[in-house]
Amino acid sequence: MERDIKILVVDDTVTYRQILSKIVSGFENVEVIGVASNGKLALSKIELNPPDLVLLDVFMPVMDGLETLDRIRQQHPNIDVIMLSGVDKENANLTMKALGAGALDFIAKPKGDSPEKNADELRAALSRLILMARTRKYSRQARGISVPDSAETQVRAALQPPREAKGQPQGIAPAPAAKPPPLSEILYREKPPEKIVFEEKRIIRKAGKIDAVVIGVSTGGPNALQEIIPRLDADFPVPILAVQHMPAMFTASLADRLNSISDIRVIEAKEGNLIEKGVMYIAPGGRHTVVKRDRFSNKIIGLMDSPPVNSCRPSADVLFLSAAMVYKGNVLAVILTGMGNDGLSGTAALRREGAYIIVQDEKSSVIWGMPGSVVEAGQADEIVPLDRMAARITGIVRGGQA
Secondary structure, eight states: OOOOOEEEEEOOOOOHHHHHHHHHHTTTTTEEEEEEESSSHHHHHHSSSSSSEEEOOOOOSOOOOOHHHHHHHHHOSSSEEEEOOOHHHHHHHHHHHHHTTOOOOOEEHHHHHHHHHHHHHHHHHHHHHHHHHHHHHHHHHHOOOOOOOOOHHHHHHHOOOOOOOOOOOOOOOOOOOSOOHHHHHHHHOOOTTTTTOOOOOSSSSSOOOOEEEEEOOTTHHHHHHHGGGGGGOTTTOOOOEEEOOOOHHHHHHHHHHHHHHOEEEEEOOTTOBBBOTTTEEETTTTSEEEEEOTTTTTEEEEEEEEOOOOTTTSSSHHHHHHHHHHTTTEEEEOOOOOOSSSTTHHHHHHHHOOOEEEETTTTOSOHHHHHHHHHHHHOOOOOOOOHHHHHHHHHHHTTOOO
């Protein structure tokens, strides 16, 4: 059988090239077609034998990851790139720039003492990202286009009042042939009812008063947020609470980057933060974020170290369920690009309270897993293109439906 995903490994460390090549070669229908020690060599190999996916180190001699990424995006826009990053602050900041420049996602290089555990961590991350690359490849083929570029229990426990306080603080087009498999089977892991067509939905029901915006986003999120948040006015009238699936430190870099280019204030959420209008709080990597009240009934941020939900920590479902309990129906929930279905249970809970739900459309999503699952479940009030999302959020929050 022909292997359907071809991968080029680019890293200046011999050991890492060997480790990654061995792990990738162990996946079914995946082939490592080459390795390179710097960006210049990688570009020459791409010209001779284009891969579907490049695993690209951030720091390399001769030509680093950022410059290589820029060349790949210009010359080979249908080749996906996943960055390989260290976990220090400098790496995290450069990785945020790479995601903003068009990288599909990134893998944080493990730093544990156990080689076996490190390899298992890399294998798990690569498995998810290779599935994502395969999904995108078949999606492009199906559409014939190129790419321009048990949570509730945890939340209820977290929302118990403190005993004492020390101070106030668009459509799916599955490929009918058996090879490649239908996009729907890859994306949803089950065949949806026939002839479902998801078109942009407008004003099925009117949004009520909005006291908070909650956002759930994963793969492609930094780019999507960079398109939305800087377009919001400085006097944005409600708080924004967001879950972006990312490890610790990288969420802090994301918050810093968005804050530097936006009129509203953007911070990484911390335990006890008073939730204020015109401020965006990004859930820190590795911890669940919830909305709760202090003993004075102020709405504040709570952080939890409870187990992952939907294999995610932070999880959009955990944040959304807490928002439903505190804000009831006075919430605008936004589901952006991402793989999986994190946020689906939370949007359903919010909608039962009367909240309004909008999702990013398939065409502008890197992966239409999270928004697509909400649409398929009938929980979306509107499907909105990314370039109109900021205006739509502002219109709904300020009470307009135009």
